[in-house]
Each structure stands twice: as structure tokens, then as C-alpha cells.
Amino acid sequence: MTRFIDNYLLYLMSQASASASAIFHEDLAQRGVPVTTWRILACLYPDQAMGISELANHCLAKQPTMTRQIDRLIEQGFVDRKNEDGDRRRVKVSLTVTGIKLAGTLIKQARDHEADLLGDITEEDKVALKSVLAKIMLRSEGAA
Amino acid sequence: MTRFIDNYLLYLMSQASASASAIFHEDLAQRGVPVTTWRILACLYPDQAMGISELANHCLAKQPTMTRQIDRLIEQGFVDRKNEDGDRRRVKVSLTVTGIKLAGTLIKQARDHEADLLGDITEEDKVALKSVLAKIMLRSEGAA
DNA sequence: GTCAATTACATGACTTTGCATATAATTACA
């Protein structure tokens, strides 16, 4: 009998995603950069400004987690938080010069890692993968 | 200028994976079943026996986390832990009858959710997706 | 314009996670 997880595509997706990022995440760990920090830096690079909740969505975290992450990153000097003029409930988070620098370095490394990982895969397959993933995302976001 | 994350496939993968599972994870939450618990049940269903570390790998958690998860699940009566005869360091975790029952119910729901989610996607695309993901997993595991 | 509903973020209390390390069993090798 085949196991359930062997035929469950969502299991394969999460496994593949985790495996694919594992090596890079080890590199991050060696630099002392938590994965959540990496995600935030990558989202804001180079000059995006985002609200807390928006950032939380992009970074697969909950809003209270993001509030605290941003506190830490401000303390470390990597991001700025400023209130939005039009709507003073909202907050805009963006990278500082130091943050841009760190993000740039990490992104370079991430690109290298990705190129290495996907080296064997044909351009055609990559395009197909992107397209199916995008379709899945659209469909699941629409339903949510 | 396009943002980095818009061209970073690993970002798309983690987003798509999270989005795809989000609705089912909400169902789990309503039942009071944590995602990690679900993963453990799904891995062991129906009659697999696995060690702690092996289970941790499958469930995207670290070994100390898994030890504690298993403690909880034993307390709740969903799994059993017994020492392996040949090697008394090792432990074999498996589902109890109650665990099998719960896992079965959840798996049914997961399958329904998956079918719904992937309804629009052609069989061909699904096969292609599986194949590319498997390739990525192999390659990244090999390097790890 | 007033007040209820909504939206966005912050915070208190608690839980979960995971690093570092301890413990225990097995293996390797001199």
C-alpha cells in the first residue's frame, strides 16, 4: 500500500519548498540572519514601503509576529518605520541604507544558490513550474 | 523596476505552498488540530512506524520539537512510542486506533480540499508539477 | 455631526520552537 503523503501534492510542495531553501537557510544561519529577517529584507528590497500586515502576508507570518520583527530590525538599524500621512493608523516600513546593503548581499547569494539548484532544470520546465504555481496561488487566494 | 521577489522562484514556491494549504489549515484550526499534529498523523497513516528524527524531517520540524510533539500526542492518545528492540536508542512512533481514526477523517478532508484546489489544473500540468518538484527535491537533498 | 462598525497596528499572556547540550546506546578501532 502506498502512503497517503506519497500522493498528496501539497505535502510534496511544502517538502520541495523547504528542501530547496534549506542550504541557503543554513548560509543565513551562519551569518546570524534568521529566515524571517531574510524574508523581510527581500520583500522590501530595494525601496519598497509596506505596511505591517502586508509584510506579514508576504513573509508567511502573523501580524503580531511582524510587529515584533520590525521592532527588532529597527533596533538593529536595518529598517525604518514611519506613519503614513493620509491614514495615521497605517505604518510604512522600508529599508535603511544599511538594510539595503545587507539585503543586496543576501540577494546575490540567494540568486547564486537558486541558479545552482535549478541548473539541471530546463528553461521550459521553469516557466511551466512558475505558471502552475502562480495558477495555484491565484486560485487559493481567491477562495480565501 | 521589478522587485527581487517577483523573480525569485523559491519565494513563489513557499508562497504557493502556504496559500494552497491555508484553507485546509483553517479547517484544522477549527477542529483544534495544530498543523504540526496534522503532519505527524498524515506521515504515520495508516500503519507506518518512524523514529523521532525521521518524523521531524518529514514534518519540517527539528528533532527537539518533534520529541515534544510526540509527548503531547501520546498524552492525547493519538500515538504510541516504543523502543526498538535491535537498537535501544531508537524509538518507533506509530498511530493508535484513535490516531488512525482521526488521521483518516482529516485525510479525507485534505483530499477533498486538494481536489477542489486543483480542479482547474489539467492532469498533464499536475504530472509536470510533481515531476519538477521531485527533481528539485532530489537535487537539494543530494547537496544537503 | 454623532456614534457604531471597521481597519491597522500594538501588547499582555501564554505556547511553541530550537539551539546547545546532556544522556544513553551502539560502533569502530587499537
Added chain:
DNA sequence: TGTAATTATATGCAAAGTCATGTAATTGAC
């Protein structure tokens, strides 16, 4: 066989995550 290295799991503790809720700003209905 005695001892060092290795392997599998457990545990102390500090950090990170999140649920429920609080606070403040905005919107909407009347």
C-alpha cells in the same frame, strides 16, 4: 575488550510565535 567516536533521543532555557484583546484612526449610516 577498553575507550573514543558516533548516533538517537531528551531536556534546560532563551527566543520567537501567536491568540485574544486593547488602542487609535478612519469610515459609514443616519
